[in-house]
Amino acid sequence: MCKSWKTYLLWFAQEHVEFRYAEIESLLSLFKIDMRYLEQPKNEPFWIVQFSSENDIKLLASRSVSLRNCLELWCHAKSIPQLHDKLKCFPRNLMEQHFKSNRSFKIEVETFCKHFTQAEKINKIEAFRAVSLTNPDVIFQYIEYYGTEANNPPELPYEVASGLRQLIKKISLKTRKFIGNTSMDPQLSLLMANQARIKDGAIVLDPFVGTGSLLVAAAQFGGFVLGTDIDYLMLHGRTKPSRIKQKVRDKNESIRSNMQQYNLEHRYLDVLVNDFAVPFWRDDIQFDAIITDPPYGIREATERVGTIKENYTVEEKHLSTHVPAKIEYGISNIYRDLLRFSAKHLKNRRPNEDYNENCLPSHPCLKLVANCEQGLSKVTSRRLLTFEKINHPTDEELRMTHNGIMDFREKYFIVREETRKERRTKEARIREENRLKYGKNQDK
Ligand SMILES: C[S@@+](CC[C@H](N)C(=O)[O-])C[C@H]1O[C@@H](n2cnc3c(N)ncnc32)[C@H](O)[C@@H]1O
Structure with a gap:
């Protein structure tokens, strides 16, 4: 079915401008919303865009922190x-x-x-009286807007949808119970959580959690949160x-x-004391998102557990009261560890990461006119490809054998086979070790 697109004005708060585009793109991707840009967005607070459904705008606005509101745009001019x-x-x-x-x-x-x-504003409104709409009595309503569903108008006139700006106030540091010197600004925390595309039920980790501002933001969007x-x-x-007075x-x-x-306690998993340089997570733990604000050595030290003394040992009797010494944890090492950790412990969000348009079947005489994806599970999908014949093939084209398609079965199933084989070998090795350790029948 052909979509009908309507033009809208997105009005953004003129704060954290650099984060705006990334936030909106993340949310469009999270909710799989189609939005067309009529102009390439710049740093101005207004974007002119098109949506094919008002529900899409409402969904986007229900999560966006940078968006103030959205209006259906009737016209605009210089x-x-x-x-x-x-x-x-x-x-x-x-x-x-x-x-x-x-x-x-x-x-x-x-x-x-x-x-x-106020007088100048009223003059602006009055100026529309001169517009020759046939019935002047309704001219003053020109800005009233209730959306397009006449039977189900929204409560508030004027805006199609407004963003989540009120959340910034709700989680303000001014009224938050526990804050510290480096507590992250609420608006930035929410923008970061949106860029991490936190979905309801996502498991979210902040490994440099501090006072947990990022956990608050992630939990607001439905994440189950933990930090170290x-x-x-x-x-x-x-x-x-x-706080100065406290x-x-x-x-x-x-x-x-x-x-x-x-009221987010049900989203709180826990926080644990841990030096990120010595990760203690199980190898196979996977997080949906890792959002963090690591130390940069200005407001707090960049340090890790360690000592410069050689062959340093702690006597058994001092172990229970021993406070480990710390050494410098250079920023480049923090980032190296963070990227390694994320590469290992983040869930793979892109099941079809091998997909790009170039790997679709192609033929010089056929033009691809539509390519629609149907998600089958979290990791698989299938596509409907529609081709239109544009030329009759030459003899050479008829004999073409290569169509650019990778062999799906070979690529994925052989890898899986190998993994299964590796697992069987590992299980056999553990059984053998247990047999040697505990005797004949203790192989569990
Ligand atoms: C910029 S602060 C995080 C602030 C936090 N986003 C908040 O809202 O409070 C960085 C945090 O990293 C912690 N940190 C420093 N070195 C660390 C290490 N090696 N392992 C884990 N945490 C560390 C600090 O104690 C500090 O709480």
Whole structure:
């Protein structure tokens, strides 16, 4: 079925501008939403885009932190006379569905980078009176907008959907129970969680968790969260308070109490004291996302457990009270370890990572006109490819043997066979070791 596209204006908060595009792209990919850019987005707070369904916009707005709101765009122009001219050409039937006598209305004149007095704003509204719509009594409603579903209008006129900006206030550091000197700003935390495409039920780790701001953000989007940090005092809420007026920390200051404060305790798995340089995770543990803000050695030290002394040992009797020494954990080593750790422990998000358009079957006489994917499971999908014949083949083309397709069976099933074989060998080795260790029948 052919999609019908409508034009919308996305209005963004002019903060963390660098993160905006990445956030929106991540959410479009997370929700599999089709959005067309009518202009290449730059740093301006307004994007002109198209959606084929208003539900898509609502879904996008329900998660976006950078989006302020979204409006259906009737017309736009570089000058006011031009705008009036364009508005005259806007299809009346699309307008009229919003001009109902029993509807309340609100006109908002918003300006960006320039302030207008209330009187000036009213003049702007009045100027539309001059637009020769046939019935002047309804002109003042020109900005009222209730979406396109006449039977099911949204509660608020004006916006198709508004973003999640209120969440930034909800998890503000000003009112958060447990914070520290390096607590991450809520807006950035939410943007990071969105870029990590956190889905409901995702397992999310922050290996440099600090006071857990990123866990709060990830849990807001449905993640089950856990974190680690080298700082025992931090994880136990025993560091010096960072609020100027606070002399001592409350007894129950902790990441868990932050989660309780936001009714997110059910999303909290745990936090553990751990030096990231000495990972303690099982080899086969997999996370859906790792979001973190590692130390960079300015506000906090970059350190790891270790000593420069050679052949250093701790006597048995001191072990229970021993506090390990720390050495410098250089930034380049932190990043190396983080990338290695992520490569090993992140779930593979792209089951079809081998897919790209170049590996589709092709023929010089056939033009690919459609390529639709049907997801079959988390790791497999199939495609409907539609070709149109554009030329009759020459003799040479008829004899063509190579069509550019990789052998799926060979590529995937042989690898699996090998893995199975490796597993059998490993099991046999363990049985043999157990037999040697425990005797004949103890091979479990
Ligand atoms: C920039 S702070 C993280 C702040 C955190 N995003 C928050 O909102 O509070 C970096 C954290 O890394 C921790 N850290 C430093 N070295 C570490 C190491 N080797 N292993 C684990 N954590 C470490 C510090 O204790 C600090 O809490």
